[in-house]
Amino acid sequence: DAKTTQPTSMDCAEGRAANLPCNHSTISGNEYVYWYRQIHSQGPQYIIHGLKNNETNEMASLIITEDRKSSTLILPHATLRDTAVYYCIVRGPIIQGAQKLVFGQGTRLTINP
């Protein structure tokens, strides 16, 4: 699985959009970009994933660059409850047996009132 690089920490004001970058320059053509977050003392929570198109769900948006070497997770209106460690993970297709998730160090996002 391709390696990812994320900033160690970020701050964002409550109510503003939080934009979390991730570099995955060695990503292969069939590998997906996943985002999970871990709120303090809880298990990680799935947020969103994508292959090459931008994706949006009720939690966030995922913007993947055209060359797929980087992506940005966007939390449109951050709240204090979004304070967490955010993990960007690259994983191959499950159908090809790429089942496990390999976690990096993630970005510690702090939402400030």
Place this chain on the structure above:
Amino acid sequence: SAVISQKPSRDICQRGTSLTIQCQVDSQVTMMFWYRQQPGQSLTLIATANQGSEATYESGFVIDKFPISRPNLTFSTLTVSNLSPEDSSIYLCSVGNQGYEQYFGPGTRLTVT
């Protein structure tokens, strides 16, 4: 989504003893995984629990230290044997089917004295 429970939620154990952690899912799942999260660190995959066969261990983890059982599609146990203070961590169970999401349990916080 899958609802995952782990028992115990936390424990304090003496050096040299063992702790068995249970993971129960509210529905049948194809894949079950065990992760370790050492203090202040990210998650590290210990092994994939295979139903009806031996677990598949990641590099650096061995069956003698971390025996795993998976008797059916909703249940698995992880035993951490011959405990030392370095085993003090949060141990997390996660599950997935052939879909894209993986769900995590709340974790078991182990302290070894």
